[in-house]
Amino acid sequence: MNRKNFKRIMRGCIIFFTIGFLITGCKDKSGKLTDTVKSGTIHISVDESFKPVMAEQIRVFEQSFPAAHIIAEYKTEADCFKDLYNDTLNRMVIVTRGLRNEEDVYFLDTLKYRPRWNNIANDAITLIVNSKSNDTVFTLERLKSQLSGQINRDQKIVFDGLNATSTVRFAMDSILKGQKFDTTVVQAVKSSQAVIDYIAKTENAIGFVGISWIGNPEDSAQVNLLKKVKIAYVSCVVCDDEPFVKPMQASILTRRYPLVRGLYYILKENYNGLGTGFVNFLNQERGQLIFKRAYLGTIMDFGVRKVKINQKL
Numbered sequence: 001m002n003r004k005n006f007k008r009i010m011r012g013c014i015i016f017f018t019i020g021f022l023i024t025g026c027k028d029k030s031g032k033l034t035d036t037v038k039s040g041t042i043h044i045s046v047d048e049s050f051k052p053v054m055a056e057q058i059r060v061f062e063q064s065f066p067a068a069h070i071i072a073e074y075k076t077e078a079d080c081f082k083d084l085y086n087d088t089l090n091r092m093v094i095v096t097r098g099l100r101n102e103e104d105v106y107f108l109d110t111l112k113y114r115p116r117w118n119n120i121a122n123d124a125i126t127l128i129v130n131s132k133s134n135d136t137v138f139t140l141e142r143l144k145s146q147l148s149g150q151i152n153r154d155q156k157i158v159f160d161g162l163n164a165t166s167t168v169r170f171a172m173d174s175i176l177k178g179q180k181f182d183t184t185v186v187q188a189v190k191s192s193q194a195v196i197d198y199i200a201k202t203e204n205a206i207g208f209v210g211i212s213w214i215g216n217p218e219d220s221a222q223v224n225l226l227k228k229v230k231i232a233y234v235s236c237v238v239c240d241d242e243p244f245v246k247p248m249q250a251s252i253l254t255r256r257y258p259l260v261r262g263l264y265y266i267l268k269e270n271y272n273g274l275g276t277g278f279v280n281f282l283n284q285e286r287g288q289l290i291f292k293r294a295y296l297g298t299i300m301d302f303g304v305r306k307v308k309i310n311q312k313l
Helices: 003-024 048-064 077-086 101-111 140-147 166-176 192-201 220-225 249-253 274-283 285-293
Strands: 040-047 068-075 090-095 116-130 156-159 186-188 205-210 229-231 233-235 260-267
Touching (some): 048 192, 048 205, 068 274, 116 192, 140 166, 166 260, 192 229, 260 274
Parallel strands (some): 040 090, 156 186, 156 205
Antiparallel strands (some): 116 205, 116 229, 116 260
């Protein structure tokens, strides 16, 4: 058997077992459905930069529906997509983009239906510096110049990985716009928490993390972190009154803060199973309120009102 035929047979086996799992994996031996919008067990993969808020979403959902169990693995965005393609147990991923056209066509070809996907919230990439640092104001041009190693080469820039994370991809697409990182300036650590720990110990450094790790003043653990790091200001290109803004909820919703990205679900489910139930929860009021309390931008309109900002953030 030649290599080409072997690959074709293996691909057919994967398709067969994937479809078989989707058809029979939610039934018991008697043929009765065990996977409903409020019950069952599913595996999902979540972009690690959203771990705090998604762990809270799962906790509240499971408390609301005790027969439902969502087993989440937190990993890089690239690894989430690998699971979506290759792991027959994986039902859903939570990532920072939807399916591209070629991906949509691939799944239609292999699964015989299109996975559902949509935006469920909006997140901000947050710049953090050491609590002792006075360097707390950044323009997009300065960030581009530093990431490419043109200026301030003695100031380290720290990401939650160099190749596979959504935060890195966002910086490459939205800040560098085609230029490359200077890897003698930009360095990687293993997770968002590791970024925060590094900045807390290093006075002359900048860290990039998602807002849900550091931006919630109602979370005592995050408030304690803000004794060790500061959230920086970034230039607002659409503002008349404020040249620099922080990633607060209002500035995310109005896009005054420039480093905003979407949060999306992609669901491999062609019936109303537990994945559908969890997506409904995320889209409806309770799930949206959890995003709101985590200081992400919601897709549900709760209204933006003027408040007194906590200057400690």
